[in-house]
Amino acid sequence: MIAEYRKMWEARNWMKRNEPFLPTWQAYVGYRLDLFEKLAGGATIESLVQEYGYEENLLRSWADAGVVLGHLKKEGDRLIPSKKMLKFFSQKSDDTVGELLKELFEMHMPALMNYPSMIESNQKGTFNGDDFSKTVAATxxxxxxxxxxxxLAEMSAQKPHWVLxxxxxxxxxxxxLAKKMNQGTFVGVDISKDCVEEAREKAMEKQLDDKVKFYYADINTWDVPNGLFxxxxxxxxxxxxxxxxxxDLFTRVAELVSKRGTVIVITPLYLEKGGQRFSAAFNSFMEAHDNLHPLPQKEALVQDAASAGLKLKSVKTVVREGSWYCMSFSKK
Ligand SMILES: C[S@@+](CC[C@H](N)C(=O)[O-])C[C@H]1O[C@@H](n2cnc3c(N)ncnc32)[C@H](O)[C@@H]1O
Structure with missing residues (x-):
């Protein structure tokens, strides 16, 4: 009898543990179909069904969840989105964080759910960066x-002529940086053609193309003078x-940086204090792909840099709970 009760209690606890997921799901669906924006424009469930051919019962149950959560308010036939949902989950809002939920639901969750079959079949997936380039750029x-x-603090101390x-x-x-610093040439290199094209367009739009240059190349083979940056x-x-x-990457970087130069590395660190849960999840995503790799651990990273002749200067926290850090190194 007690065992039965304990089992039920355990099941209840796992159910409750998953309940906090509801707001994330409701916001994600709203963002993907831009439903908050559409409802703010005066649409009703009926009018959305008519205009977009949406499945009515699914839409209603999404809206009911929204009302329960306070994301939406019912006024007669109309559903009014809260100011917060409109600000952060309307596709056209400058403040939107919707791509973060898209990354969670469309990149991370499918990969994590494939773990059983990947473990059994000894086969990882392949990350298609092109499909998610906009999402990854936004996050x-x-x-x-x-x-x-x-x-910026590192740059202001260094007053660089060339930045890579x-x-x-x-x-x-x-x-x-080009906007903030009154000297220097700022050079970007990326292996993704799409990214480089977009970067060049943005630089032209912002009239920064004389100070900022972008190159489509693989850093491992890119032909550029050593000690320039x-x-x-x-x-x-x-x-x-x-x-x-x-x-080898750090060795290449140590060749490229000038004598008294600085190397800046921003990265999530695996299992750092405060960010262990996030980095464990993020690392599980990386491990699920044959073309991505585990997050670095701080000691190994510092060791790789040291072997290349780079000495750790500082470690600054970017997002503690996300295990994200900004590290700077100087040439020994
Ligand atoms: C996650 S994105 C980070 C973009 C940017 N640095 C940021 O922090 O917002 C990593 C970038 O590294 C580029 N990349 C990966 N391997 C590279 C290589 N060998 N040479 C140049 N770029 C590379 C990818 O194409 C991608 O755009």
Missing amino acids: SALIEKRAFGHV DIGCGTGGYLMK DVVMMNNLLHYYSPDARG
Whole structure:
């Protein structure tokens, strides 16, 4: 009898543990179909069904969950989204964080749910960066906002003439720096053609193309003079390299950076205090793909850098609970 009761209690606890997931799901669906925006425009469930051919019962149950959660308010036939949901989950809002939920539901969850079959079949998936380049760029930009102060502080101390960003993505760090610094040439290199094209377009739009240059190349083979750069950045790049290849990457970086130069590395660190849960989940995602690699551990990263002649100067927290850090190194 007691065993039965304990079993029921355990089941109840696991049910309750999953309940906090409901708001994330409701927000994700609302963002993906831009339902908060559509409802704010005066639509009703009936009008959305008519206009977009949506399945009515699914839409109603999504809306009911929204009302229960306070994401939506019922006024007659109309459902009014809260100001917060409109601000953060309308596709056109400048403040939207919807891509973060898209990353969670469409990249991370499917990978985690495939674990049983991947473990059994000894086969990992392959991450298709092109499908999710916009999503990854949007979520990286959130980290960029938090990390930029640390990067700017390093640059202001160094007063560099030449700055290199390896794996620059769409060039966010470099363009922000070019605006803030009154000297220097800012160079980005990325292996993704789409990213480089978008970065170049943005630089033209912002009239920064004389100070910021982007190159489509693989850093391992890119032909550029050694010792040219006063600052070299590698932001969120290390998980594209296997742990065995990271030593060579640091050696390449140490060649590129000038004598008294600085190397900046922004990265999530595996199982760092405060961010253990997040980094364990993020690392599980990396491990699920044959073309991504485990997150670096701090000691191994510092060791790889030291073997290449780079000495750790500082470690600054970017997002503690996310295990994200900004590390800087100087040439020994
Ligand atoms: C996660 S994104 C980070 C973008 C940006 N640094 C940021 O932190 O927002 C990593 C980038 O590294 C690029 N990358 C990966 N391997 C590379 C290589 N060998 N050479 C140049 N870029 C590379 C990828 O194409 C991708 O755009």
